[in-house]
Amino acid sequence: MERYTASIRAVASYVPKRTMTNRDLEKTLDTSHEWIYERTGIAARHIAAEDEPASALGVRAVRDLMAKHPIAPEDIDLIIVPTSTPDMVFPATACIVQAAIGARNAATFDLSAACTGYIYALNTAATFIESGFYRNVLVVATEKYSSILDWTDRTTAVLFGDGASATLLTRSSDASGILAMDSGTDGGKCEQLYIPAGGSRSPVTKETVEKKLSTVHMKGTEVFKNAVPRFRQTIERVLAAAKCSIDDIALIIPHQANVRIINAVAKDMKVPQEKFFSNIEHYANTSSASIGIAIVDALAQGKIKKNDLVLLTAFGAGYSWGSTLVRW
Ligand code: ACO
Numbered sequence: 205m206e207r208y209t210a211s212i213r214a215v216a217s218y219v220p221k222r223t224m225t226n227r228d229l230e231k232t233l234d235t236s237h238e239w240i241y242e243r244t245g246i247a248a249r250h251i252a253a254e255d256e257p258a259s260a261l262g263v264r265a266v267r268d269l270m271a272k273h274p275i276a277p278e279d280i281d282l283i284i285v286p287t288s289t290p291d292m293v294f295p296a297t298a299c300i301v302q303a304a305i306g307a308r309n310a311a312t313f314d315l316s317a318a319c320t321g322y323i324y325a326l327n328t329a330a331t332f333i334e335s336g337f338y339r340n341v342l343v344v345a346t347e348k349y350s351s352i353l354d355w356t357d358r359t360t361a362v363l364f365g366d367g368a369s370a371t372l373l374t375r376s377s378d379a380s381g382i383l384a385m386d387s388g389t390d391g392g393k394c395e396q397l398y399i400p401a402g403g404s405r406s407p408v409t410k411e412t413v414e415k416k417l418s419t420v421h422m423k424g425t426e427v428f429k430n431a432v433p434r435f436r437q438t439i440e441r442v443l444a445a446a447k448c449s450i451d452d453i454a455l456i457i458p459h460q461a462n463v464r465i466i467n468a469v470a471k472d473m474k475v476p477q478e479k480f481f482s483n484i485e486h487y488a489n490t491s492s493a494s495i496g497i498a499i500v501d502a503l504a505q506g507k508i509k510k511n512d513l514v515l516l517t518a519f520g521a522g523y524s525w526g527s528t529l530v531r532w
Contacts, residue, residue: 207334207335207336208333208334208335208336208375208376209333209334209375209376209381209382210329210330210331210333210334210341210373210374210375210376210381210382211373211374211375211376211377211378211380211381211382212326212371212372212373212380212382212499212530212532213273213372213373213374214269214272214273214275214371214372215269215369215370215371215372215496215499215500215503216265216266216268216269216272216369216370216500217265217268217367217368217369217370217493217496217497217500217501218261218262218264218265218268218367218368218369219250219261219365219366219367219368219487219490219497220250220251220252220253220256220261220366220367221250222250222251222252222253223248223249223250223251224248224249224250224251224365225237225247225248226240226241226246226247226248226362229361229362232355233355233356233358233361233362234358235358235362240362243462243464244362244363244462244463244464244484244488245462245463245464245482245484245485246362246363246462246463246484246485246488246489247485247486248365248485248486248487248488249364249365249366249487249488249490250365250366250367250487251350251365251366252348252350252351252366256348257291257297257348258287258289258290258291258297258346258347258348258368259291259297259300259301259304259346261346261347261348261366261367261368261493262285262287262297262301262344262345262346262368262370263301263304263305264368265344265346265368265369265370265496266301266305266342266344266370267305268370269342269370269371269372270305273372275340275372277305277306277307277308278306278307278308278309279309279339279340280305280307280309280310280340280341280342281309281310281311281332281338281339281340281341282310282311282312282329282332282338282340282341282342283298283301283302283307283310283311283312283341283342283344284298284312284313284314284315284325284328284329284341284342284343284344285297285298285301285312285313285314285315285325285343285344285345285346286314286315286316286317286321286322286324286325286343286345286492287314287315287316287321287345287346287347287491287492288316288318288321288347288349288352288491288492288521289346289347289348289349289351289352289491290314296312296313296314297314297346298312298313298314298344299312301344307342310342315328317492317520317522317524317526318397318491318492318520318521318522318524319459319461319489319491319492319494319518319519319520319521319524320387320459320492320518320519320520320522320524320525320526321345321491321492321518321520322343322345322369322371322459322492322493322494322495322496322516322518323385323387323459323495323516323517323518323525323526323527323528324387324524324526325343325345325492326343326371326373326382326385326516326528327382327385327387327526327528329341329343329373330373330382330385330528333373333374333375334382339374339375340372340373340374341372341373341374342370342371342372342373343370343371343373343496344368344369344370344371345368345369345370345371345492345493345495345496346367346368346369346492346493347366347367347368347490347491347492347493348366349364349365349366349420349489349490349491350364350365350366352399352418352419352420353419353420354416354419354420356416357416357419359422359424360419360420360421360422362488363462363488363489364420364488364489364490364491365487365488365489365490366490367487367490367493367494367497368493368496368497369493369495369496369497369499369500370496371496371499379511379531380510380511380530380531380532381530381531382528382529382530383446383448383513383529383530383531384442384443384445384446384448384528384529385442385445385526385527385528385529386438386441386442386445386526386527387438387524387525387526387527388434388437388438388524388525388526389522389523389524389525390430390434390522390523390524391522391523393426393430393523394521394522394523396422396423396426396427396430396523397420397421397422397423397427397520397521397523398420398421398521399417399418399419399420399421400412400417400418400421401415401417401418402417402418427461428462428464428465428468430519430523431461431462431465431469431519432465432468432469432472433472434519434523434525435458435465435469435517435519435525436469436472436473437525438517438519438525438526438527439456439469439473439515439517439527441527442515442517442527442528442529443515443529445529446529448513448529450473450475450479452513453479453513453514453515454507454508454509454512454513454514454532455479455481455502455507455508455512455514455515456475456479456480456481456514456515456516456517457480457481457495457498457499457502457514457515457516457517458480458481458482458495458516458517458518459489459494459495459517459518459519459520460482460483460484460487460488460489460490460494460495460497460498461484461489461494461519461520462484462489463482463484463485465519466480466482466484467480481498481501481502481507482498483497483498483501483502491520495516495518499514499516508532509532510532511531511532512531512532513529513530513531513532514529514530514532515527515528515529515530516528516529516530
């Protein structure tokens with residue numbers, strides 16, 4: 205088969221209307237705005253309504269994308285939904301998105317790679333396009349972390365927010381496109397950041413509910429220690445794959461986990477902090493949705509220009525990590 209280049213054609217995002225600030229959290233948790241902001245860079249997050257599942261957030265993002273970049277829904281060949289907060293165990297949330305947007309010719313699947321989900325999905329979409337198998341792929345990264353948090357646990361509840369992004373990848377007809385990709389996993393440490401119950405290993409029971417085992421459990425210090433070298437490793441690998449240097453990169457858009465992690469990676473790599481885009485202040489960690497939301501904000505702020513080299517990179521539960529290098 206002939207080989208093609210995959211290009212990011214359009215990106216859009218959606219966050220729920222309701223904002224929850226650190227001051228709001230002070231009313232229900234033994235915490236403070238100062239503690240949260242200094243440790244994480246987070247000031248506020250958006251919280252979805254009870255009747256607004258992850259699919260609904262994703263569909264809002266897709267509708268915005270289609271308003272900006274008209275594409276007939278029936279021309280979409282594949283919808284990938286990276287998410288850790290699917291509407292249901294099955295069918296895939298991607299099926300619900302497909303029905304809502306009328307993409308009747310699209311194949312669909314969800315992708316489980318936690319905060320690295322966007323990069324895994326982008327790399328998968330690009331591979332399908334490069335092989336000639338599909339022409340138009342929609343990546344709908346959507347998360348409702350508010351539904352899987354223990355709101356009495358200050359060590360995790362303050363870190364996450366809800367939101368979605370939609371990214372359309374198509375065959376490239378110019379010099380733009382995905383130049384290189386990298387991804388990896390260290391499954392041996394999966395219990396440092398996980399949801400212990402609710403799957404087949406430990407189905408939901410009265411006891412798991414009482415012990416809040418269907419919520420996010422995290423060893424924060426371990427996550428931090430693993431994230432920094434893995435971010436560096438995947439950034440260096442994707443640069444090597446494209447035979448580029450860090451100086452060639454106009455902007456790095458990392459998964460918005462924590463501003464201290466991002467700053468530690470910048471320091472470790474001796475790269476100016478300004479080269480790493482951050483908007484975590486307004487959204488907290490929206491897991492797989494964060495990079496798409498950040499791309500939209502970076503574009504709105506004029507930080508990405510045509511022909512720029514943009515490096516997208518993520519680390520998350522699994523542990524999993526990955527990067528995508530894009531000529532914009
Ligand atoms: N408010 C006030 N105090 C708090 C809070 C809070 N929200 N949370 C924890 N504390 C307390 C702890 O109980 C502890 O108190 P103690 O000393 O009396 O026991 C103290 O603060 C210090 O706790 P540490 O966990 O050591 O705090 P640390 O400085 O490591 O910061 C943090 C915690 C922010 C979670 C940090 O470990 C971190 O950034 N880890 C990375 C986690 C992360 O980003 N996860 C996101 C998901 S993974 C991903 O997206 C890649």
